[in-house]
Amino acid sequence: MGFFQSWRRRRTLARTKLDAELWRRVSGALPFLRGLSESEVARLRDLAILFLAEKEMHGAHGLELSDAARLSIAVQACLPILNLGIDWYEGWVGVIVYPGEFRVRKEEIDELGVVHTFDEGLSGEAWPGGPVVLSWEDADMAEAGYNVVIHEFAHKLHMLRGDDGGFPLPHSGMNASAWRDTLEIAYARFGAQVDAGEPTIIDDYAAAHPAEFFAVTSEVFFTDSAVLARDYPGLYAQLAQYYRQDPAGALPAPASERE
Numbered sequence: 001m002g003f004f005q006s007w008r009r010r011r012t013l014a015r016t017k018l019d020a021e022l023w024r025r026v027s028g029a030l031p032f033l034r035g036l037s038e039s040e041v042a043r044l045r046d047l048a049i050l051f052l053a054e055k056e057m058h059g060a061h062g063l064e065l066s067d068a069a070r071l072s073i074a075v076q077a078c079l080p081i082l083n084l085g086i087d088w089y090e091g092w093v094g095v096i097v098y099p100g101e102f103r104v105r106k107e108e109i110d111e112l113g114v115v116h117t118f119d120e121g122l123s124g125e126a127w128p129g130g131p132v133v134l135s136w137e138d139a140d141m142a143e144a145g146y147n148v149v150i151h152e153f154a155h156k157l158h159m160l161r162g163d164d165g166g167f168p169l170p171h172s173g174m175n176a177s178a179w180r181d182t183l184e185i186a187y188a189r190f191g192a193q194v195d196a197g198e199p200t201i202i203d204d205y206a207a208a209h210p211a212e213f214f215a216v217t218s219e220v221f222f223t224d225s226a227v228l229a230r231d232y233p234g235l236y237a238q239l240a241q242y243y244r245q246d247p248a249g250a251l252p253a254p255a256s257e258r259e
């Protein structure tokens, strides 16, 4: 990060007074934040302030975004980068928020070469180098295992730093083959469960593509962490390394932090 940007961010944080009651109300409505320590909450609040200062959030289809809605989206977007930093969201500025599902025109070519055009209802979309599009109805749900904001911002992390067989590249310092192998095996196992019609803790949509598997399991990692740690311990451990967080408290602390 350049000197000017770092100075500007310190100035933004020094000058922004976030309403304490608004913060209490918004963060209190997101149950998956309850496991954060006091210092993590303070860091999340600072990231949300920077996010709101650096990104442009607009309501679409007549949606008037309240301060609470803006802050809620910023907080949910910043949870995945709590220990990565806001530079992970560089290269784009727009967040577009629809009142509910929005319709997108899609085209698909079938095996006979016929182009089918159809409208699809979406709760979120992330454009490479472009905006994140969200449905406020979905962003406001805060359900365990489902989080459209975390989903779309997981795609943003993936898009920024490159691809490894459909999965995001691991960070330097991570064991790249352990990352890739663990995700591939979990993805294959999950796809087989979905094909067999077995009930799963993860939304079926994760079977659509490795990139969707990463985005959907990221939602579960942050909002239903104990269940993911229990049913997919290897995958949980890899995501914990990727996000540098252990929301379920399932992993041994690094040697340096032990008593």
Ligand SMILES: [Zn+2]
Pocket: 151, 155, 211, 212, 215
């Ligand atoms: Zn997706």
